[in-house]
Amino acid sequence: MTVLNSLYCPARIQDASTRSVVLIGSLGANVSMWTPQLDALSERFHVLAVDHWGHGGQGYGVSPLPSDTSPSIAAFADDVLETASANGIDSFAVVGLSLGGTVAQYLAATSARVEKAVFISTSDNFGGPDSWLKKAADVRAKGTGSLAEATAKRWFSAGFGATHPAFMNGIRVMVAETPDEGYAACCEALGEWNFTDQLGQVTCDVLTIAGDEDAGTSPDVLARIAAHVGGNVRSEVISPAAHLLNMEHPQRVNQLLLEFLA
Numbered sequence: 413m414t415v416l417n418s419l420y421c422p423a424r425i426q427d428a429s430t431r432s433v434v435l436i437g438s439l440g441a442n443v444s445m446w447t448p449q450l451d452a453l454s455e456r457f458h459v460l461a462v463d464h465w466g467h468g469g470q471g472y473g474v475s476p477l478p479s480d481t482s483p484s485i486a487a488f489a490d491d492v493l494e495t496a497s498a499n500g501i502d503s504f505a506v507v508g509l510s511l512g513g514t515v516a517q518y519l520a521a522t523s524a525r526v527e528k529a530v531f532i533s534t535s536d537n538f539g540g541p542d543s544w545l546k547k548a549a550d551v552r553a554k555g556t557g558s559l560a561e562a563t564a565k566r567w568f569s570a571g572f573g574a575t576h577p578a579f580m581n582g583i584r585v586m587v588a589e590t591p592d593e594g595y596a597a598c599c600e601a602l603g604e605w606n607f608t609d610q611l612g613q614v615t616c617d618v619l620t621i622a623g624d625e626d627a628g629t630s631p632d633v634l635a636r637i638a639a640h641v642g643g644n645v646r647s648e649v650i651s652p653a654a655h656l657l658n659m660e661h662p663q664r665v666n667q668l669l670l671e672f673l674a
Contacts, residue, residue: 413490413491413493413494414465414475414476414478414479414491414494415491415494415495415498416462416463416464416465416475416476416491416492416494416495417443417462417463417467417468417472417473417474417475417476418443418460418461418462418463418495418499419443419446419450419460419461419472420458420459420460420499421450421453421454421458421459421460422454422458423454423455423456423457423458423459424454424455425455425456426458430456430457430458431457431458431503431504431505431527431673432457432458432459432460432496432501432502432503432504432505433453433457433458433459433460433504433505433506433507433673434459434460434461434462434492434496434501434504434505434506434507435449435450435459435460435461435462435507435508435512436461436462436464436492436506436507436508436509436511436512436513436515436516437461437463437464437508437509437510437511437512438509438510438511438512438533438567438655438656439464439510439511439595439598439599439602440467440556440559440563440586440587440590440595441467441586441587441590441656442463442467442468442469442470442472442586442590443461443462443463443468443472444470444472444586445509445586445656445658445659446461446658448658448659448662448665448666449507449658449662449665449666449669452662452666452669452670453666453669453670453673456670456674457505457673458501460495460496460499460501460504462475462492462495463475464488464511464512464594464598465477465478465483465488465491465594465597465598466590466591466593466594466595466597466598467590467591467594467595467598468591468594469589469590469591470585470586470589474591474594475594477593477594477597478491478597482600483597483598483600483601484601484604485514485515485518485601485602485604485605485607486518486522487601488515488601489515489518489519489522489523492515492519493519493523493525496525502525503525503526503527504525504526504527505526505527505528505529505530505673506519506520506526506528506529506530507529507530507532507669508529508530508531508532508534509532509533509534509656509657509658510532510533510534510629510655511534511598511601511602512534513531513532513533513534513535513629514534514535514538514602514605514607516529516530516531516534517529517531517534517536517607517610517611517614517637518607520614520616520618520641521607521610521611521613521614522613526616527616528616528617528618528619528672528673529614529616529617529618529619530618530619530620530621530669530672530673531618531619531620531621531634531637532620532621532622532657532658532665533621533622533623533626533628533629533634533655533656533657534629534633534634534637535605535628535629535633535637536605536606536607536608536611536633536636536637536640537605537606537607537608538602538603538605540603540606541600541603541604542603543603544599544600544602544603545599545600545603547596547599548595548596548597548599548600548603549596551592551595551596551599552592552593552596555588555592556587556588556589556590556591556592556595557587557588559587559595560584560585560587560588561584563583563584563587564580564583564584564587566627566628566654566655567583567654567655567656567659568580568583568654568655568656568659568660569623569625569652569653569654569660570625571652572652572653572654572660583656608636608640611637611640611641611642612640612641612642613642614641614642614643615642615643616643617643617644617645617646617672618638618641618643618644618645618646619645619646619647619648619668619669619672620634620635620637620638620645620646620647620648621634621647621648621649621650621657621665621668622634622635622647622648622649622650622657623649623650623651623652623653623654623655623657623660624649624650624651624652624653625651625652625653625654626653626654626655627654628655629655631649634647634649635647646672648668650664650665
């Protein structure tokens with residue numbers, strides 16, 4: 413197993429009962445996407461944000477690629493557990509967005525270390541391998557910079573993108589600076605992801621959050637996840653919002669997280 417690149421923020425107010433939260437983000441992003449949550453959550457929780465295989469950069473380091481296994485969500489989940497242990501974290505709540513949400517689903521279903529789970533802008537099935545293998549091949553041929561403009565537009569609602577040009581440029585830079593092979597490896601893992609039949613194994617409390625303008629992981633997709641999990645579920649839809657809800661609506665997402673994780 414591999415220790416991933418990560419950013420750890422210990423709780424500012426803590427005692428022996430202080431709990432931990434692990435944040436796992438989107439394909440093509442790095443731990444900086446969680447900046448709005450790190451400050452809010454670390455008031456009460458130890459917070460660990462992890463980068464996907466071959467993701468990172470922009471001063472945050474880069475997670476290694478898997479050297480002893482083919483890319484899969486299960487193998488990445490094992491590396492998240494290894495990284496949590498390396499940071500002194502045993503049990504934790506997991507918050508996953510998009511690709512990170514698939515890892516959060518797997519961990520919530522398979523690891524007794526997970527106390528609560530939050531699934532944001534994610535799916536139990538991303539459509540099978542064909543399109544993802546093509547995307548991986550395209551990235552290896554053309555680089556992540558070729559995806560930056562379209563990805564940034566897809567991640568945020570039209571109104572937000574039009575009124576935050578400097579912010580959107582930063583998002584394009586983050587995507588473009590994601591290492592090509594790391595992006596491609598994670599595409600291959602997503603192509604194999606189909607977890608609908610295993611969602612009943614998730615018995616911890618769950619919060620799902622969707623954006624009303626998210627075409628890829630719509631509120632209907634999050635509702636399907638909520639309908640299949642075996643534990644108690646709270647579902648929220650944020651409007652107007654697209655994919656990276658935590659960045660487009662940080663105050664609302666922080667409020668929901670703090671209420672649920674308390």
